[in-house]
Amino acid sequence: MENLRILIVDDEETIRSLIKNILKSENYGVKTTDTAESALAIIKEEYFDLIILDVNLPGDSGIDIMPDISHFAPLTPVIVITGYAIINDAVKAMKYGAFDYIKKPFKSKELLITIEKALKWKSIIDENSDLKQEISNKYNYRGIIGKSKKIKDIITTIKQVSDTDVNILITGESGTGKDLVAKALHYSGIRKEHPFVPINCSSLPDNLLESELFGYQKGAFTGAYRNKDGLFKTANNGTIFLDEIGDMPMNLQAKILKVLDSGEFIPLGSTRIIKTNARIISATNQDLKDRIENNLFREDLFYRINVVNLAISPLRERKEDIVVLIDYFLEMNAVKFKKKIKGITQNSLDTLMRYSWPGNVRELENVLESSYALNTGDIIDIKNLPDSLFKFNPNSSIDIIPINRSLKSTINHYEKKYIVELIRFCKGNVSKAAKIACIARQNMHLKLNQHKIDAREFRE
């Protein structure tokens, strides 16, 4: 088992060497480290068959880095160690995809059994994923999956600009992968050893956003009990990711522009000038040109942040990606739910291909996750898919006919649409509607009841 490599992350030297000795005696290859941050740095560079992760660590906790671990080592099982039998931590870790947990103090036998279970699981996954592996390698660039020309072009541009310092604006509807692309830009570039600092400009009130970005001096305002570094400083030499920049208030936009022009800023309540050379990546799902016209976004700032634009198309305009994304997410879910589902039925695939995906890849990911969770067999069937996929898009002028429904439910669906329109036309007058439909008034009332339509709502 010399070829199997295990990473141990624990801040207590005694625990580290205890586990290490147990594993060495079983001939596993072992590496140890003592913080979440160093563990991540190692995981980004090296491959492990298993990670044993303490939850309680100085700095970031084990749970904090679970999402990053599953990003950089998606197929590596993680066994979490929780102290003092804190069951909450264990549950949280499992939610984030940990394979299993053990409580401190533990017996070496207990640890070994859990490890063997995890490795057994890993080998099943590996065995099954030859083809998947091919897909993940071929169509996977730092977690960005896709085989459409549109995604390939995005990846090409990422490679071209990641080592430069040009400011980049990522645009695209919600759920198209803007965060993912921002991370890929940072981690594939020369700044990857320095921090990647994301901030969501729409989730904080104006003054809080400002103090986050620029930092403050103790006493600058009520509640400023100590000095605090701004994110522009934290991101020095690294990347600051201004997410949802379209929502940034105008007065703050002016201040950001100044930082971009001078590479300098002053924390609130301070007089000291601070230099930053953070690279700026911004993202928005808004139409900034439109916001500029409405005086909601500064044109000069727009040109500053938009030296290169990465425009990610909505999923419905690159449907070829759906197939590879499905494979990818099935593989992810296999690890997460610790059960193997081979694939999806042709009917289900047709349904997923036909749907318009207003929530883009995020929605697809969620749909597959819930289908996976609900499924009891080894293939995802149409009955595992959420109803929302079969609903007709009320705003679409083209009605896509779902062919995988029964004739009765299809007729039912169109009958309801027809009656709603009719009642609307008749302004809620049931007798008039019945006359046009050539049925008795009582029958129209029956239909209204059956479809849960309230005619009164259409009266003026």
Ligand SMILES: Nc1ncnc2c1ncn2[C@@H]1O[C@H](COP(=O)(O)OP(=O)(O)O)[C@@H](O)[C@H]1O
């Ligand atoms: N091309 C892709 N390949 C794999 N996962 C993707 C892709 N695009 C989006 N995702 C996933 O979809 C979810 C939403 O992506 P995110 O980057 O947060 O979108 P946005 O920031 O545009 O709203 C995330 O879980 C992300 O990993």
Ligand SMILES: [Mg+2]
């Ligand atoms: Mg986002």
